[in-house]
Amino acid sequence: MASFSKCYAIKKNDFIKAGDASIKIKNLLKSTDIDPAIIRRVAVCGYEGEINVAMHGGNGKICIDIGENQITIKIDDDGPGIEDIDLAMKKGFSTATDKWREMGFGAGMGLPNMFKNADKFNIESEKGNGTHITMEFSLKGNI
Numbered sequence: 080m081a082s083f084s085k086c087y088a089i090k091k092n093d094f095i096k097a098g099d100a101s102i103k104i105k106n107l108l109k110s111t112d113i114d115p116a117i118i119r120r121v122a123v124c125g126y127e128g129e130i131n132v133a134m135h136g137g138n139g140k141i142c143i144d145i146g147e148n149q150i151t152i153k154i155d156d157d158g159p160g161i162e163d164i165d166l167a168m169k170k171g172f173s174t175a176t177d178k179w180r181e182m183g184f185g186a187g188m189g190l191p192n193m194f195k196n197a198d199k200f201n202i203e204s205e206k207g208n209g210t211h212i213t214m215e216f217s218l219k220g221n222i
């Protein structure tokens with residue numbers, strides 16, 4: 080398949096639409112012959128990242144690039160950024176508000192799950208400079 084890229088907007092605090100972009104990405108991938116196990120991992124990572132942008136971040140976007148050898152997901156937001164990335168990556172760490180917790184979020188498992196499910200995971204964030212995540216999923220052996 081030729082390389083294909085598409086981006087979807089994510090809106091701060093929009094808990095009605097949060098998750099929609101990841102569903103679109105999942106459906107897009109389902110229309111290809113990509114291994115369903117890989118699609119599932121991409122969908123988990125996209126969903127967790129998208130919810131994080133809406134819940135903790137700011138306005139942003141999620142982009143998918145389907146190449147011959149890998150899928151790349153980039154998630155960027157213009158929110159407050161993460162002061163201590165090592166702490167944010169720890170299982171169980173969460174700053175989710177009561178409102179989001181009532182909706183079932185806030186287990187502090189999103190970033191650890193993204194790290195676990197992606198073949199390559201990179202996060203760049205600093206206070207005041209938004210959060211920028213890139214994840215790669217190999218379509219052929221190891222990248």
Ligand SMILES: Nc1ncnc2c1ncn2[C@@H]1O[C@H](COP(=O)(O)OP(=O)(O)OP(=O)(O)O)[C@@H](O)[C@H]1O
Pocket residue numbers: 127131132134135136137156158159160161167168172173174175183184185186187188189190191210
């Ligand atoms: N895009 C972001 N912008 C700012 N802070 C973030 C962002 N993503 C994650 N964080 C910070 O990292 C913490 C851990 O994120 P993680 O996704 O692991 O857990 P959670 O979102 O709090 O809960 P869960 O994902 O299990 O519902 C968050 O509580 C938040 O403090």
Ligand SMILES: [Mg+2]
Pocket residue numbers: 127130131188189190
């Ligand atoms: Mg999360």
